[in-house]
Amino acid sequence: MAIPLLLTGPSMPFVRHQLEARFQVHDLHGADDKAAFLEKVGPAIRAVATAGSAGVDAALMGRLPALEIVAHFGVGYDPVDVNHAAGAGVVVTNTPDVLTEEVADTAMGLLLMAVRELSAAERWVRAGRWERDGAYRLTRGSLKGRRLGIFGLGRIGLAIARRAEAFGLSIAYHNRRKVADAPYAYHDTLVGLAAAVDTLMVVAPGGAATRHAVNAAVLEALGPEGVLVNIGRGTVVDEAALVAALEAGRLLGAGLDVFEAEPRIHPGLMTRDDVVLLPHVGSASVPTREAMGQLQVDNLLAWFDGRGPLTPVPETPVPARFTRGG
DSSP: OOEEEEEOSOOOHHHHHHHHHHEEEEESTTOSSHHHHHHHHGGGOOEEEOOTTOOBOHHHHHTOTTOOEEEOSSSOOTTBOHHHHHHTTOEEEOOOSTTHHHHHHHHHHHHHHHHHTHHHHHHHHHTTHHHHHOSOOOOSOOSTTOEEEEEOOSHHHHHHHHHHHHTTOEEEEEOSSOOTTOOSEEOSSHHHHHHHOSEEEEOOOOSGGGTTOBOHHHHHHHOTTOEEEEOSOGGGBOHHHHHHHHHTTSOOEEEESOOTBTTBOOHHHHTOTTEEEOOSOTTOSHHHHHHHHHHHHHHHHHHHTTSOOSSBOTTSOOOGGGSTTO
16 A cells, blocks of 8 residues: 655655655645644654645644654755654654755855845846946955855855855854864854854754844954855844844845745845845755755655665664664
């Protein structure tokens, strides 16, 4: 019999096709009465595949007593309550590595756009102002000689650092702990990192531990020539503090791909030429999203084929039978 699987949102057609070939797929997002729907199918569900922005919280897992695995689509998995999953013996997987290079490219693009005001200059051309009003103004910012601080030196952070080295930038970072063999200056506080650099790249995951980690004090330390780029999670940055710093001239600019309440964006950011706004497209190319979807499917197939999860997150346990000597 096909294994019952709960799908939390619309997925790519090729992912859906593969899931339906192996699983009995139940669409949570399409249910008018989700409580009644879960009452009916919840007890049999053994797997969840996340899709869209929908996560898997403790309340949902509580309705799925037979749940074994949550296959999350994305490298960041803060929408999934991994602590509850760990306590319930549920394995959670994500889709790392396959999107690293794409997101790092986006990060560098955002940095260039923010420092050199490239999107504002393009709007100048499209509005006919080059012909009517003359050349676009000289930008205050330049990438030359900038000092880059990376908040979150994981896979993506290291890929950004490699690119930044090619641009001649000096690099420092802040993590909860030092990264073994990383050749960059380490700062044990985020404020300390911000004070030592003039460009802060946020690559940190979301969740309670990092909520508003980039606050008024961090932005003040970054300084009036500072540029903030966020391709991690929107909740890491206090957007009200960011708007206040920009309005007061205490920051040069920002490039943002993620937001606190996306797709809603703080109105104070929407009209500023010193802010570049992207609609969370860091990994949004067809090849990368297809690789993410395939890894999500492969995690589910590996689990139910008895081979164990391919990319489990560190917070959830992998049963001993899948570990060496188990």
